[in-house]
Amino acid sequence: MSMIIQAQQTSEPRTYVDRILEHWHTDEDAEALVQGTQRLTRGEARRRLFGLGHALRRQGLEPGDGVGLFLANRVDSVLVQLAVHLIGCRVVFLPPEPGPGELAALVEQSRARAVVTDPLFARRAADAAGRSVHAPVLLSLGPCEQPCTDLLAVAAECPAVRPEGVPAPGADEAVTVLYTGGTLGRPKLAAHSHRLYNVLVDLIDDAPQDPDFTGFFPTMDPGTDRVLVSTLLTHGSGHLTSLQALVTGSALVVLPEFEAGAALSVLREERITATMFVPPMLYALLDHPECVPGALPALRRIVVGGAASSPSRLQQTVEVFGPVLSQGYGQSEALGIAAFGAEDLASEGPRRPELWRSCGRAISGTEIEIRAEGSTAALPVRQVGEVCVRGEAVMLGYYEDPERTAEALHDGWLRTGDMGYLDAEGYLYLVDRAKDIIVTGSTSDNVYSRVLEDFLLTLPGVRNAAALGIPDDEFGEAVQIFLATAEDADVDPNAVGAAVTAELGDLYTPRKTVLLDRLPTTKVGKVDKKALRAAWTSTAPGTP
Structure with a gap:
């Protein structure tokens, strides 16, 4: 942490946002943010960031308030996240994974005073905000059909100068909250302080x-x-x-x-x-x-x-x-x-x-x-x-x-x-x-799905693979595998099972092999084992 102490003593930037603005105050015509045909220079990005900061303040937000961000990947999503930190508020990331009930619980539990939504998600955002007893303000990045304030339109009318009077965050103050999953009505929200950003900036420098x-x-x-x-x-x-x-x-x-x-x-x-x-x-x-x-x-x-x-x-x-x-x-x-x-x-x-x-x-x-x-x-x-x-x-x-x-x-x-x-x-x-370990066999041994999946991906014609445990009356769980195969591949499930047994032993032998064109993925891009389990554990087309 020596770099951070030195930075405070020499009036160097206190936060990672200050570090970004250092760059955006120099060589203003250099490209900063790009999305398709939308291309912002450093100067344009800085001025838009400041405008968004003022626009958020005009909604009554004060330092320490939580702001839920229910956003798609776009340039303005990057800028509004920076703007929330710029004015000393807490970023609450709301990814599009949860269902309506859990999304509403996430907004409520995070105590978000405002929710900024992409117009594409406005209906879901309005539903979640409407269920919260905290009644957060609903804002959108552009016009939408839901009754909410267009934050971009407000920002366009705001001064392009940095908002003043923002106190330094406390050492143990939550400034960023990340959704990690959970159960209906009780999401898990990992809270981080600005120490996280200090560490990450140190790593970048080092x-x-x-x-x-x-x-x-x-x-x-x-x-x-x-x-x-x-x-x-x-x-x-x-x-x-x-x-x-x-x-x-x-x-x-x-x-x-x-x-x-x-x-x-x-x-x-x-x-x-x-x-x-x-x-x-x-x-x-x-x-x-x-x-x-x-x-x-x-x-x-x-x-x-x-x-x-x-x-x-x-x-x-x-x-x-x-x-x-x-x-x-x-x-x-x-x-x-x-x-x-x-x-x-x-x-x-x-x-x-x-x-x-x-x-x-x-x-x-x-x-x-x-x-x-x-x-x-x-x-x-x-x-x-x-x-x-x-x-x-x-x-x-x-x-x-x-x-x-x-x-x-x-x-x-x-x-x-x-x-x-x-x-x-x-x-x-x-x-x-820990939750994906398959406990099976007469001695209830562990089958590590990662080990099995790594091996399956070495087999000809297999593009992606997932393994999970299905209920089994004799052994508690049995191994079931899902293979995404190449379009012209002729993958024999029996041969796959034999190869698994030969390489990893009887314990890893799959009880069932399902061939698919592709494996379902979450919004984050990971293989969605929950979806596989829900769709295939009871009955599944494919091969035994």
Whole structure:
């Protein structure tokens, strides 16, 4: 934290927004934000940001108030999130995943005084706001059919100067709240203070000297780098990607919705140098017929994270794009945990093939321990247990939820719910989510879905794979797998089952194999195992 102390003593920027504005006050004609034909220079972005800050204040918002952001991927979504922090309010990200009941509960529990919605989501936003006893003000980024205030129209009439009189946030004040899922009426909201942003800015600054940690933050060249954000801006992955670009003064290009062909076109036409994908996005890109070596000569870094990645697919990425691949591991409760730089993966991968299954080592200032259930003692090297982490990037707790905060945090250590192990050099290997472990067999042994899925992705014709447990009268659970196969592939389920048994043993043998054109994904781009379980566990078309 030495950099932050020094910054305060020398009147350097106090927040990451100040850091962004430093860039936007220089070289004003340089490109800052891009979405299709919409292209904002640094000067235009700065003035629009200030206008949005004043427009939010005109709605009666004061420092410390919560502002729900129910937004699509667009340039103005980036700016309104910055504007909320600029005036000292709390950002509450509202991703489009929850159903109506949980979305309403999320708005209520977060105590949002206002909800800013994309016009596309206005009906759902109005329903959620209307159910809240706090009666939040409903604002939209543009005109919409619902009765709400057009924030962009108000901002256009506001002064293009920075709002004054914003107090510095408290050390333990929640400034950003991320949705992490939950149950109807009781969502989980991971709350973070400005310490998170201080840590992330430190990591960005340290990246050139510390290549181990460039998995999350590649070394950037503000003069030439162009960063594509393709995951949701209201999700931790999209938030980190946009932060990486803006804090370094790089141009940020926003992809409204992911589709492999459209993503390839934007990557090529906008000369993107760095981007981040969740695994299903990366796999779809690799499977596109135009994705060939040399197709994206400007691309220097792809960060993959957000879910478990297949080693074979990661190797394919390097074969197609070269040594550009970095990995990052985090979650809403701790946005930065471990990372693996492209340089290390390129140099060590051929010598140590097991590293393709690793998600790297702890980022600076973060500790990782592997613990058995109910224990506070660290397990030995290579023994599987729950991944526990401690550091400045860990959340304050679940907002307005002391009970679940106490379950997740103990003496500053976060129980991640991920199962994994550490090797002797501190590399972390994930084997499953605790809730995704399949307990089966006559001795009730653990089947790690990550291990099974990694193997399935090495089989010819398999583009994506998911494994889950289905109820079984004899063994409690049985293994069921779902395979997304290539269009012209002739995948034999019996041969797949035999290959699994031969490689992983009888315990991993699937009871049922379902062949699909594609696997369902969440709005964040991860494989949606809940949807698979709901649709296929009772009856499923396909093969036995």
